[in-house]
Each structure stands twice: as structure tokens, then as C-alpha cells.
Amino acid sequence: MSMATMRTARKFLLGREIAHMIETANVSQTEAASIIETSQSRIAGLINGAGSITVGDLERLARTLGFTDEGYNEALRELRRDNHKRGFWSTGHNRAYSEDLRLLVDLEKRADQIRQAGVELVPGLLQIEPYARAMHEDAPPVDGGPTVDDRVAARLARQEILDKPNPPAVHFVLSESCLRRMWGDEDVMRAQIEHLITLSNRKHVMLQVMPFKTQPGRRSPVGNRFTVVRVPSPGAAGPLELVYTEAEGEIRYLDDRKALAAYESAWARLTNAALRFDESREFIAKVLDEWKQ
Structure with missing residues (x-):
């Protein structure tokens, strides 16, 4: 993803509103493009968050397509405002x-719901500092690039969403491999698993485990890591949902x-089997x- 086409949560939300206006007005993207x-292709890019x-x-x-309500137009302007700024990341x-x-980081900050399937690794939103450090300590150094401390701090900063007022509802299905795969030493693993138990008692954090001995069913994607993020919209197009996958x-x-x-079907099968x-x-x-033995 190049710097010129970097997508943000606000760009995606604005794109959904543009698509909603075009569909509601029953015009084509080409006709919408002629208005401005x-x-x-540029209209299609805007709709796709680029x-x-x-x-x-x-x-x-908006006016030409019949959307003249000032409250709605202010919501559009707010979605556009600063949605292109990049200095924060540098x-x-x-x-x-x-x-x-x-x-993903931008989406997480604005999400009201995050669902994630985990395999082999405790998800980043649930990691303690020693666990995150153990994961990054053997990363090859890059001249002028982020240090291990930077990487760990970045990982932990993402977790601030769990402590903010009105935090998102987060739901995880973890393979037993997340609890067994060692990162760091036994002390790190004990502390990490204790942290999972503590988090599981929060009302907005839901944890399910898929044990090795569980028969998940032929169609349950037990080996796949994926995240489904939902971000509410201030407009009329409804919430934004994106699936994040990593290989x-x-x-x-x-x-x-x-x-x-x-x-959605994969998630339903996982949660039912866990x-x-x-x-x-x-x-x-x-x-x-x-781990204590």
C-alpha cells in the first residue's frame, strides 16, 4: 500500500457514504463522477477507501444526489476531515x-466490535509486555528503523482501547496452541496466561478456547488466523465491517x-465448536x- 493510497477508517467510512448516496439516488458511478x-475510476477509488x-x-x-440535510452533510465533512494525515505514524x-x-490500528481505535481467531500466538491485544518482547527480541535490526522497544511499545499501545470509556466488545477464539507455544520462558508464559484469565473476567472481553482434543468439524477453520472489525458510522450507510487476514x-x-x-460463517462454526x-x-x-509445575 503506497503512501499516496494509504487507507484509513475515516476514508472507508466516507467511501461507504458515497456509495450509499449513489445507490439511493439510483445513478451510476459514471454519472456521479460527472457531477464533480x-x-x-476515481469514484470507485473513493468508495474503496483510496x-x-x-x-x-x-x-x-451530496446536494446534487439529493442529500441536503445539514446534519448529514456535517457528518460527511467530519469523515473527510484529516482523514489523509500521516505525520502521526512517523x-x-x-x-x-x-x-x-x-x-488495522486505526480501525481498532474506532471499532465497537472486534472478533479474532488465534492460532499459535496470543493475539496482540491480549499480550503482556514480556511476551511481546520475547516475540520481537530476535528481529534483525534495521538502520534507522524501529527498535525492539518501539515494537513492544507499539504492541502495548494498541491495548489502550480495552481501557477507554465505552470500550469495544472483543471476542477471541484461541486454539490451545496459543496457550502451549512458548515465547520467552516459563515465567513469561505463566504471567501471560494469568493475564488471559484476568481479562476473561471483564464484561466486554469474551474468550473461548478450542482444545486439541475437540472435534471441530470438517468445515471449521481451526488453522486460520483472522480478525473481523466493525466500526460504527456517523452517517446513514451503516457500520463498516472489514476482515483482516495475515500470512x-x-x-x-x-x-x-x-x-x-x-x-461470518467461519466465525459461527468456530464459536459453536469451541x-x-x-x-x-x-x-x-x-x-x-x-505451567506452574
Whole structure:
């Protein structure tokens, strides 16, 4: 994702509102583009969270498509405001976030719901400092790049969303491998698992475990890591939902209906196959006892 096309949560939300206006007015993207004297490809880019639009063009597009309510137009202006700024990412620990990860961090800050399936690694939002440090301590140094301290600070900073007023509802399904794979030493693992138990008692944090001995069913994606993020919109298009997936050397964001439906189905199968919340807490406690031996 190049600097010129970096997407943000606000750009995605504004794109959804532009799509909503076009669909409601029953015009094509080409016809919408002619209103602001631009191309259909630029309108498509705006809808997909890329590119930018001036305040004047945004207001002209809205008025011409029949959206004259001042409250709605102020919501559009607010979504556009500062949605292109990048300086935040270039200083301190924020430079440790890769270009591709920055959208996820931005989405997390604005989300009201986050769901994640974890395999092998405790998810970043749940990691303690020693665990995160153990993960990054063997990263090769890069001249002028982020240090291990930067990477750890960046990981922990993301967790601030769990302590803010009106935090998002977060729901995790963790493979037993997340509890067994050692990062650091036994002390680190004990502290990390104790932290999971503590978090599981928060009313907005839901933890389920998929034990190795559980028969997940042929179609349950027990080996896949993915995150589904929902961000409320101040406009009329409804909340934004994106799926984040990560593989070696590849990060993808999916927002088309077919992909969202597939991951909603996958999530339903995972949560149905995993232990219930109380059973999961008991299971995590048993694993903690084993780490103490």
C-alpha cells in the first residue's frame, strides 16, 4: 500500500457514504463522477477507501444526489476531515507499525466490535509486555528503523482501547496452541496466561478456547488466523465491517459481501465448536497449573 493510497477508517467510512448516496439516488458511478467532473475510476477509488475529495466536491456531490440535510452533510465533512494525515505514524513507537498494519490500528481505535481467531500466538491485544518482547527480541535490526522497544511499545499501545470509556466488545477464539507455544520462558508464559484469565473476567472481553482434543468439524477453520472489525458510522450507510487476514509476507483487508459472509460463517462454526466461556476459563486455569509445575 503506497503512501499516496494509504487507507484509513475515516476514508472507508466516507467511501461507504458515497456509495450509499449513489445507490439511493439510483445513478451510476459514471454519472456521479460527472457531477464533480472526475472519472468513474476515481469514484470507485473513493468508495474503496483510496484517494481524497475536496470539501467543495463532496458537498456538491451530496446536494446534487439529493442529500441536503445539514446534519448529514456535517457528518460527511467530519469523515473527510484529516482523514489523509500521516505525520502521526512517523514518530516514536508509531513508526513500528508497518504500512499495511496501520489501517488495522486505526480501525481498532474506532471499532465497537472486534472478533479474532488465534492460532499459535496470543493475539496482540491480549499480550503482556514480556511476551511481546520475547516475540520481537530476535528481529534483525534495521538502520534507522524501529527498535525492539518501539515494537513492544507499539504492541502495548494498541491495548489502550480495552481501557477507554465505552470500550469495544472483543471476542477471541484461541486454539490451545496459543496457550502451549512458548515465547520467552516459563515465567513469561505463566504471567501471560494469568493475564488471559484476568481479562476473561471483564464484561466486554469474551474468550473461548478450542482444545486439541475437540472435534471441530470438517468445515471449521481451526488453522486460520483472522480478525473481523466493525466500526460504527456517523452517517446513514451503516457500520463498516472489514476482515483482516495475515500470512507470511501478505496482509489483506476484505470488505466485499461474499468474503464477509464467508468469514461470518467461519466465525459461527468456530464459536459453536469451541468451549463455552466458563469452560474456557477453567481450561486456561488448568493449563496455567501445568505451567506452574
